[in-house]
Amino acid sequence: MVNCIVQNKGETLSKRLVILTYFKGTGKFYTDGAYVSEKEIDYEIYDEVKTMQQQNNLPGLTGSWDGYCLIDPELGVRHLLDFTEFMQ
Numbered sequence: 001m002v003n004c005i006v007q008n009k010g011e012t013l014s015k016r017l018v019i020l021t022y023f024k025g026t027g028k029f030y031t032d033g034a035y036v037s038e039k040e041i042d043y044e045i046y047d048e049v050k051t052m053q054q055q056n057n058l059p060g061l062t063g064s065w066d067g068y069c070l071i072d073p074e075l076g077v078r079h080l081l082d083f084t085e086f087m088q
Contacts, residue, residue: 014038016074018045019060025084028066033060042076053083062075 003012015036020075022030049071052058058065 014039014040016045016076018048018049018074020072021064021072021073022058022061023070025067027068031060033058035059037073042073042079045073045076046071046079046081049081052083 002088015038017034018037019032020036021032024030037045037048039048049069051057053069056064058069066084069077069083071081
């Protein structure tokens with residue numbers, strides 16, 4: 001994983017690679033995807049992924065997703081989201 005640091009007029013903006021791994025409702029692996037986030041706090045990344053799901057814009061997928069998603073932010077804590085609860 002690569003952590004990108006950008007210098008902009010004296011400010012340091014950190015960009016974090018986020019790996020998303022998708023699982024079917026049965027728990028079987030489906031696919032994965034990745035994107036670069038400008039969020040610095042893990043729970044902000046989790047919320048960012050929830051928003052992407054609501055907009056049917058998850059990296060590595062086309063359309064809606066109603067399974068599980070393991071969020072693995074670089075230098076952060078993994079978090080499993082159950083998107084089946086959002087589809088009701």
